[in-house]
Amino acid sequence: MQATTGYLVLNTGDVLEGQWLGAPKETEGELVFNTAMTGYQEVMTDPSYAGQIVTMTYPLIGNYGWNDIDYESLKPSLKGFIVSTPSHNPEHYESTNTLLEMLEQHYIPALSHVDTRALTRIIREHGEVYGKITTDPEQKPETNTVNETIVSTVSVREKQFFKTENPANNPTPHVVVMDFGYKHSIAKSLLALGCDVTVVPFDTNFAEMKAIDPDGVLLSNGPGNPKALEPLLGEMKQISESFPTMGICLGHQLIALAHGATTKRLPYGHRGSNHPVKDLQTGKVMITSQNHGYVVDYDSVNMTNWYVSHVNVNDKSVEGLKHKSKPLMTVQFHPEAHPGPIDTHHLFVDFIQQFITKGEKQHA
Numbered sequence: 001m002q003a004t005t006g007y008l009v010l011n012t013g014d015v016l017e018g019q020w021l022g023a024p025k026e027t028e029g030e031l032v033f034n035t036a037m038t039g040y041q042e043v044m045t046d047p048s049y050a051g052q053i054v055t056m057t058y059p060l061i062g063n064y065g066w067n068d069i070d071y072e073s074l075k076p077s078l079k080g081f082i083v084s085t086p087s088h089n090p091e092h093y094e095s096t097n098t099l100l101e102m103l104e105q106h107y108i109p110a111l112s113h114v115d116t117r118a119l120t121r122i123i124r125e126h127g128e129v130y131g132k133i134t135t136d137p138e139q140k141p142e143t144n145t146v147n148e149t150i151v152s153t154v155s156v157r158e159k160q161f162f163k164t165e166n167p168a169n170n171p172t173p174h175v176v177v178m179d180f181g182y183k184h185s186i187a188k189s190l191l192a193l194g195c196d197v198t199v200v201p202f203d204t205n206f207a208e209m210k211a212i213d214p215d216g217v218l219l220s221n222g223p224g225n226p227k228a229l230e231p232l233l234g235e236m237k238q239i240s241e242s243f244p245t246m247g248i249c250l251g252h253q254l255i256a257l258a259h260g261a262t263t264k265r266l267p268y269g270h271r272g273s274n275h276p277v278k279d280l281q282t283g284k285v286m287i288t289s290q291n292h293g294y295v296v297d298y299d300s301v302n303m304t305n306w307y308v309s310h311v312n313v314n315d316k317s318v319e320g321l322k323h324k325s326k327p328l329m330t331v332q333f334h335p336e337a338h339p340g341p342i343d344t345h346h347l348f349v350d351f352i353q354q355f356i357t358k359g360e361k362q363h364a
């Protein structure tokens with residue numbers, strides 16, 4: 001079969017040629033690159049990529065197929081996918097489908113045989129790049145395609161309860177995950193540690209949270225600019241001051257904003273599975289999985305009540321915050337490690353230790 005030629009046209013004026021894969025529809029969005037060598041299924045199903053076109057810097061994509069285990073959400077939310085060399089004949093005992101079949105099933109347009117190194121250099125140089133996947137190289141992409149309410153498109157509408165199959169603690173702790181586009185691995189990590197988990201919509205307020213009365217609250221990862229959720233910060237502040245709370249990625253940024261810090265855009269984002277992060281208390285460096293374009297501004301953190309617990313070794317940006325007197329901890333990276341190394345899994349243990357050690361609720 002003759003491959004259809006497709007183009008990625010960028011707002012920088014660059015046009016890259018490739019072969020069309022997946023859904024036969026044009027798409028546009030912000031271009032971001034991920035440097036992980038494996039984990040394309042987790043990347044594609046991570047709701048934090050909603051509104052974005054993702055390119056993988058590793059050239060061989062699809063070679064271990066697509067399985068029933070590694071989903072981070074039920075379907076991909078990304079707008080498009082750009083690869084160098086796709087594999088249509090995967091080899092893996094868990095594989096149930098090919099990458100191409102999944103692109104078609106979920107109606108995601110993609111391009112292969114693109115010079116992804118050149119594309120990554122363009123993104124690194126310009127920082128914020130928008131693109132369109134099209135058959136017409138004369139087209140121009142829209143800029144600023146991520147709308148303010150993108151979190152509402154990926155959050156659950158009704159709360160969902162999951163019972164742990166590993167009731168290791170008595171009584172079983174109950175964690176509420178505020179869903180800004182949560183990765184399933186976050187809930188799986190908590191369930192595996194013996195917590196029951198309720199996932200609630202992103203706009204759950206303090207009164208609703210009090211009615212559930214969990215032992216701990218986790219604010220999840222999610223897409224878009226954290227400042228888009230400014231109207232909800234007051235509720236999040238109350239929630240995070242009243243329950244032992246953990247924030248991951250967007251959840252970390254939101255807790256920081258709610259407590260008076262500011263966020264800004266990184267020059268070109270951290271997306272990959274080998275970002276070194278230093279724990280400033282122990283001095284240990286851990287390799288982490290990351291996916292973010294925004295970051296908490298170091299100088300804006302109120303050091304009277306907070307300290308910076310982790311920093312990125314490469315660019316010294318804020319990677320974690322801890323409240324000095326409340327059980328409140330946040331991280332910019334992904335301790336659920338999917339895809340990526342499990343160096344920071346212990347943070348989930350640290351989080352739940354806060355409410356299981358005494359076997360009773362820590363908040364009044």
Ligand SMILES: NC(=O)CC[C@H](N)C(=O)O
Pocket residue numbers: 048220221222223224225226248249250251291292293294295
């Ligand atoms: N993975 C995330 O939660 C990403 C957070 C936010 N959307 C960012 O890009 O910084």
